[in-house]
Amino acid sequence: MKTAATRKQGIQAQRFKPTPSQTPPTGKIHPVIVYPYKQPTQYDDLAALYEMIGNLVSTGERYTRPITVIDRKTHAAMAGNKAFLDFRRNTVARSSDILDAWCVDTCQMWNTGLGLAFEQGSNEDVYWLIPGDFDYGTAVGREVLGRLHDLPEIVLELNQDFCIGEIATDHCNSKQLIDTYGTFALLYNWFPVEAQEIRQFTERPRSEFFAVRHEFLREVLAQRWYPYEQTVVMLLQAIFAKRKISRFFVGNISDLPEGKESLASAIQQVERTERVLKAVWRERNASNKNWLEQYQTLEGRSEQVRRAAIVVLQNLLG
């Protein structure tokens, strides 16, 4: 069965009459941009991103001034580079407040940016993470840019706790392969019930596109911030706490070449996912009697799952 909702004007349509109870939400949206760790050689993609952000902030009362998190290592690597310094001053700083931070990885950049935004926000607010390392300057990328704002708006309008943005990729895309054979296979081992719930919403549980409500972000920030695969951890926490999750398709978009995965990187991501799932499982179960026996059983299976995933990745990416 195929079904579809498509927008079209110029046909006879029944009109929905809004009810008085549907009042606009009062919260603000806090955009947090994670600047690419490796500065792209051309600036078109980042320029398109900041143009979109500038337009949103200037035309919408709902948006606060964005925060851009830049790793100090990125800044140091580009020291003396006029194009970088000009872009930083004339585009990034004009459209956002720059948060320079020493970060061990991208997840720490998220943590730093979302943490600062949270401190500036209030209970009704929503925080919107925007990764900077995508090809926003392409025709398709610009279409995606036109949809990204839906993520925080869905959280606000529909009173959701977490909205994950899903991008479309072909079946042999490394992200797709990692998630299909690595992330979900490992999730089914360590958290089978929660994994099924997550998959009802998304095929991309490591997506870097998301928006999160203030109260849920408070909960996430207060808990241990794992060093990687934060979206998976946030989804698990959302399921554990019975938070309201939505998924929204943002379109077809690719990582910039600087951020694309090699086989080695893909293997590393599967291994990191396994490590973080082990850590989350232990944290939730270590107080139970006989937890170690159960852990060792799951760990043995997890190793088989990881090895199988690496074989698949090697066959397709190697």
Added chain:
Amino acid sequence: MSSFAYHKPFRAVNFICHAVQAKNVYLVGDFNGWNATAHPMKQMPDHSWLLSLELKHGHHRYAFLVDGILTLDPRAQGITRDDKGNRVSLVPVS
């Protein structure tokens, strides 16, 4: 680019459900209080079901009632839950 302009005009949205064997299909959603009979869909010559509805700017939750069974739209742009916890579809209107 939207910015929560609630005063923006209504936009027509075509809802299409390819349930060729169904005897009746209704559209339910936030916009009609999830009323099971408020918005019957019309069967088209290709046996798919169609309803065009004008919705205001924003995001709307909806689903199809196919012979009384709540059914997701597989081509919807998003998925969320209704107030009862059922998975339902999501359509943006801008």
